[in-house]
Amino acid sequence: MKQLTTILLTLGVFMMAFAGSEEKVLANESNINDANQVLNIAHRGASGYAPENTMAAFEKAVDMKADMFELDVQMSKDGELVVIHDTTVDRTTDGTGKVGDLTYDELQKLDAGSFFSEEFHGERIPTLGDVLDEYRGKTGILIEVKSPSLYPGIEEKIAEELEKRNLDKPNNDKIIVQSFDHDSVQTFHSILPDVPVGVLLSYSSNGISDQQLTEFASYAEYVNPSKNMMDAELVSRIHDFDMETHPWTVRDRESAQFLLEIGADGIITDYPDYVEPRQ
Structure with a gap:
């Protein structure tokens, strides 16, 4: 026994x-x-397949199983947060004029789809609230504050839209706010410190210094440069400062593959199907 x-x-x-x-x-x-894993971020929605910054492009991004989509926010003459990239409506609608000189009602009358294809005739310029209401919980949303110097107080208004929908909570990785205007990013961060923020960087032959990375790391979680600045060393340096990187904007498969190989954390692309999980 x-x-x-x-x-x-x-x-x-x-x-x-x-x-x-x-x-x-x-x-x-x-x-x-x-x-x-690498975050597949549809630039202005799946803008290679549908008119940028429209509900059609965002729906296409979700259909293509992008992890997030990116959009651009500006403000109408009467203070509505509208989703459009250019500071004028000329390129992407059948209207003319500056976004900030047109009221929300005037912007709503514009056709924001036909410039891409007649298939999308009648697509409208959405508001940020429209997009948040439709897609929160379905996918991540990367919000770019576009030309904030033209729209005093835009950071507070974006914060209000997020707060109304309980999208300002800690550990909420479904919303990220970014801008090329780093003062604006810091302003937004001071209002809603629990919402992750990123700094956008245009191409510079000088690269990114450790001094810059130190400054960014004091308030941002993401450093998102032009893809033309990226190499494995820069990815590693960004990681050394406890930040991640989502380079922009990929429009060919070779660029997507290169960014995958050097370890980018996310890829901002017009074509979500160009980004495949690392093997």
Whole structure:
């Protein structure tokens, strides 16, 4: 009997050790899978396939299973937050004039789809609220504050839209706010410090200094340069400052593959189908 008890105890210890090692293997596999993921961010929605910054482009991004879509926010003459890239409506609508000189009602009358294809005739310029109401919980949303110097108080208005929808909570990785105007990013961060923010950078032959990265790291979670600035060393340096990077804007498969290979955390692209998980 004593011998049988000893055998059973030994077997039990062996099974526990095996289970522990199996859990460790599974945990390691999970970590590897996490490391292999890259955020697929549809630029102005899936703008390679539908008119940029419209509900059609955002719907296409969701259909193509992008992790997030990016959009641009400006302000109408009467203070509505509208989703459009250029500071004029000339390129992407059938109207003319500056966004900030037109009222919300005037902007709503414009056709924002036909410039891309007659298939999208009648697409309208959405408001930020429209987009948040339709897509929160369905996908992540990367909000770019566009030309904020033209729209005093725009950061507060964006914050209000997020607060109304409980999108200002800690650990909410479904909303990120970014801008080329780094003062604006800091202003927004001071209003809603729990919402992650990113700094956008245009191409510079001087690169990004450690001094800049130190400054960015004091308030931002993301450094998002032009893809033409990117290499493995820059990705590593950004990571050394505990930030992540989502380069922009990919319009060919070769660029997508390059950014995957150097370890970018996300890829902002007009074509979500060009971004495949790392192997």
